[in-house]
Amino acid sequence: MVRREFFKMAAAAGLTGAAQAGAQTSPAEPPVIERANPNQPGKGKVFALITPHLDDGPIFAGGTIAKLLNEGYTGYFIRVSNDEKDSYNLTLGETVLANEQDAAHFVEVAGLKKRYDLHYRNHGLDDVSRMEIRVRLIFLFRLLKVDTVLSYDPWGHYEENPDHYVTAQAVEAACWMSADHLDFPEQFDAGLKVHAVSEKYYFARGPQMVNRVVDIGPTLKQKLAYIRSCRTMMTNMVRSTNDSLTAQGMRIPAFSGTQEAANDAFIEAAFLERDKRIGSKYGLEYAEEFHYIGPDHSLDGYIKAHAERI
């Protein structure tokens, strides 16, 4: 998340009076509504949240991450950048450390199994070899046997942050190439095996094709805790918003208390309001939208009709 991103959020929440950022496109069919499943369908399955920045997942998919964990999934967090540009008044070095500590806190609060930091420079991913990022992801997908990924939509429109779309493109390519025996076969000598990622939850800041809506009412408290754990970034958003308001001769009292209280007020105004608006489109209290790509069942019918026991 960068300055311009939270100004968009603030605008979307009506805080600045500016026009709201682009709405979602209309897919051909109504999206599938995914609700809490008490039968632990995620047991034995593995997901990886892969984002350039710490706060991307908590903000756009926090309720869904909590839902998958509640349903038995084992979760990993792969943070692609070092988040060196996202603080209010720290130096670059201090910012790297503060966000690294916050990332550790997020992993602990969420109950994720482990975090991998790829540590590429923040705001500079378009200058990194996409092949290099892809190979590192393929290695991790094979090592961790990742079934499901959550990441930015590589086909989301009007994304201005290169960190977001470079990460998304690397994730999408790595998902299927990790199943190919001719891609990086030297990894097999280290004990890895081909492994396909079969499910993808793609989120976007701008317009995207939405075909999956997750009811996050039951996991809203967990989502709040995840966003709260991104303390350095939230503090940056609040203080920068306050600077902007001050320049316009305004203030919001709720953003002026203790840092914790101000951060909570901002999270509610910017992010929970967004989730509430999304939910209201589908008759839900709070929701998150995705472009979801599931396992390929195109041959199931033929296999059922023609397969023999051997």
Ligand SMILES: [Zn+2]
């Ligand atoms: Zn971001």
